[in-house]
Amino acid sequence: MKTYIKQLAFLVLLTLFFSCGNDDDAFINKNPEEFNVTATADIKGLGIHIAWDISKDPNGDFVTYDIIVNSIRVAENLTTLSHSFLASAYNTIASGRVVAKDGKGGERNVPFTIVSSSLVHIPDPNFEAFLVATNIDQDGQINGQMNYQFPLEITILDIGTTLLNVNDLFTDLTGIEAFANLTYFNCSHLPITKLDLGRNTKLESLVCSNTNLTSLDLRSNGNLKFFTGIANNKLTAIDFSKNLGLTEINLEGNGLLAALDVTENKALTQLNCGGTILTELNITQNIALTELNCGGTRITTIDLTKNTKLETLYCYESTFTSLDLSNNLLLETLVCAVNNITSLDVTANVNLKSLVCGQNNISVQDLTQNSVLEKLFCNSNELTSLNIKNGNSQNIIDFSAKNNTSLTSICIDVLVPVNPILASGVDTGVSFSTICN
Numbered sequence: 001m002k003t004y005i006k007q008l009a010f011l012v013l014l015t016l017f018f019s020c021g022n023d024d025d026a027f028i029n030k031n032p033e034e035f036n037v038t039a040t041a042d043i044k045g046l047g048i049h050i051a052w053d054i055s056k057d058p059n060g061d062f063v064t065y066d067i068i069v070n071s072i073r074v075a076e077n078l079t080t081l082s083h084s085f086l087a088s089a090y091n092t093i094a095s096g097r098v099v100a101k102d103g104k105g106g107e108r109n110v111p112f113t114i115v116s117s118s119l120v121h122i123p124d125p126n127f128e129a130f131l132v133a134t135n136i137d138q139d140g141q142i143n144g145q146m147n148y149q150f151p152l153e154i155t156i157l158d159i160g161t162t163l164l165n166v167n168d169l170f171t172d173l174t175g176i177e178a179f180a181n182l183t184y185f186n187c188s189h190l191p192i193t194k195l196d197l198g199r200n201t202k203l204e205s206l207v208c209s210n211t212n213l214t215s216l217d218l219r220s221n222g223n224l225k226f227f228t229g230i231a232n233n234k235l236t237a238i239d240f241s242k243n244l245g246l247t248e249i250n251l252e253g254n255g256l257l258a259a260l261d262v263t264e265n266k267a268l269t270q271l272n273c274g275g276t277i278l279t280e281l282n283i284t285q286n287i288a289l290t291e292l293n294c295g296g297t298r299i300t301t302i303d304l305t306k307n308t309k310l311e312t313l314y315c316y317e318s319t320f321t322s323l324d325l326s327n328n329l330l331l332e333t334l335v336c337a338v339n340n341i342t343s344l345d346v347t348a349n350v351n352l353k354s355l356v357c358g359q360n361n362i363s364v365q366d367l368t369q370n371s372v373l374e375k376l377f378c379n380s381n382e383l384t385s386l387n388i389k390n391g392n393s394q395n396i397i398d399f400s401a402k403n404n405t406s407l408t409s410i411c412i413d414v415l416v417p418v419n420p421i422l423a424s425g426v427d428t429g430v431s432f433s434t435i436c437n
Contacts, residue, residue, distance in 0.1 A: 030058040032100040032108040039094075039114035044145045045121035046086040046177065048094055048114055054081065055100035055108055062103060069096035077101075087116035089199065090148035090178055120146040120178040126170035130159065151179040160188030160207055176200065187211065193234075197221055208232065218243055229254065240265055251276060252293065262286060273297065274314060283307060294318070295335065304328055315339070316356070325349055336360070337377070346370060357381070358400070379403050387411040387436050399425035411436035 035055040041048055050067060057063050067075040067083050075083050087094050093115050100108040122128040122137070122144055131137035136154060137146040157179060171191050177199040179185075186207040187195065193212045197203060198220040208216070209230035216235065218224060219242040227246060229235065231253035238257075240246060241264045248270040251257055257276040262268060263285045272293040273281065279298045283289060284306045294302065295316035302320075304310065305327045312333040315323070320339040325331060331349045334356070341360040346352055347369045354375040355367075362381040367373060367388045375398040378386065383404040388396070393412040399421050401407065409431045412422060418432050 029102070029104045029106050031106040032057045032061075032063050032102055034108065035098075035100065035110060037098050037110045037112045039112040041087070041114050041116050042121070044117050044119035046090065046116055047084060048087050048116060049082065049084045050098065050112060051082040052098050052110065057102045057106070059102065059104075059106075061106070063100050064103070066099040066101065067096065068099065069094055071096075089180060090116055090120060091118040092116050118148045120148050120151065120175045122146055122175040124170040124172035124174065127173060127175065130170070131175075146175065146178070148178055151175075152181055154179055155181050156184045157182055158184070158186045159190065160186035160209070231255075247288075249273075290330075311351075363406075374398070376401075383407045385437070389413050389434065389436055393422065394419050396421055401425055401430070402427050409433050 032055040035053040037050065037052045039048065039050050052065070055063050065078040066073055067078070069085065074085055093113060095111070095113040097109045097111045122131065125142050128137060128142050128144065128146070131146065132140055132142065136150055138150050139147065169190055173187065173192055173195060177196060179200060181202055182200050183202055184205040185200070185203060188207055188209040188211065191212050193214060195208065195213060195216060198217065201220055202223055203221050204223050205226040206224060207228045209228055209232065211232050212234055213232050214234045216238055219239065222242055223245060224243045225245050226248045228250040230250060233255045235254050236256045237259040240249065240262060244264060245267055246265045247267050249262065249268065250272040251260070252272045253275040255275065255277065257273070257278065260273055260278055260281065262271065263282055266285055267288060268286045269288050270291040271283070271286070271289060274293040275296040277298055281294055281299055281302055283292065284303055287306050288309060289307050290309050291312040292310060293314040295314045295318060297318050300319045302315070304324060308327055309330060310328045311330050313331060314335045316335050317338040320336065320341055322341060322343065323336060325346060326348050329348060330351055332351050333354045334346070334352060337356050338359040341357070341362060344357055344362050344365065346355065347366060350369055351372060352370045353372055355373065356377045358377045358379040358381065360381050362378065363383060364385045365378055365383060365387070368390050371390045371392050373388070373390060373392060374396060376388065376396060377400045379400045380403040383401065384406045386401060386407060389411045391413060394414050396419060401410065402425065407430055410422070410426065412418065412432050412434065415432060415434055422432065
């Protein structure tokens, strides 16, 4: 009897065990419940606002929300019941869905569709006054808004040279995003601190010199070819990595610019970063470069061996001690004055027309291979030997070799008569000779 009771108890326990196991296997995770979504657009501007009710989860799980707009997930794992974003353009349909998630694979999708405003928001009255005066804002009123169709006709917008006599310059360029077909934009001399060009994707030329910009995002401007941002003295860095078609960059006089990466800009032909506080510059990938200005910087050395197309080089007022120009056979203009250069070999630079190397520590200068040289300034060095017997010394049109206290004689092509430009460009007591040591 006791054995029977034990067996019965074992069977009951076994039944309960498998019963519990079957219940677990039978558990089904249910999706979050239906909920309502409301989408609204700003009366003017690109603002879109989405709001929704709580989606309850039948299993009691915690629910978060994702926002998908035009197949792009713009937000995820939200715990709030609203989200705002900017439409891609004016008078454009934005469709998407709010996704409620329970964290276990359960989802509930609720779609929405909204049309963005057809009115461009122009919060700065001075900017709108300019648009009215130039007949871009054709309603002729200063009312903080403009029909989105008006700026679509504009491909060139030049504010920088137009506002020469305007007293109240505007500081807010909100509304520039509506100029979707803009290819040239000049906003120089405006006291703007920010500039959003993310929707001006057709832009090819940008001039924004002498502004108060602290940063500039050009990652969406893949068509950009020309950039000029002279004397933006609050700009510390700028990213050109997405502007692969850039051929010209001018950042001269940006006194706080400490970093510049142009290794992705392989189409670059002209680069001006003079007057910055750059300490290094890598241009080994810029083999199309023909003009470079890195003068007035903190750069101490630069590799020019890959820049075989270089024609113009400005590297003045820096701390260079030497320059390797052996591969720059097309070089025509070299300005390397006010450095610490002790030796300057330009014998390979047979196309050199202008050489400005004053205020260095050069002791010997051989210019015998530079037969097209027209301008030479080698003043204030430590020259003991200067040889310009190159078949063209009579044709030099600009020259100075003054303040070289150890220089007593200069070798030239013709003594009778001595080129008067040469004769006037030396200190008293310096002679000329056709016989060179």
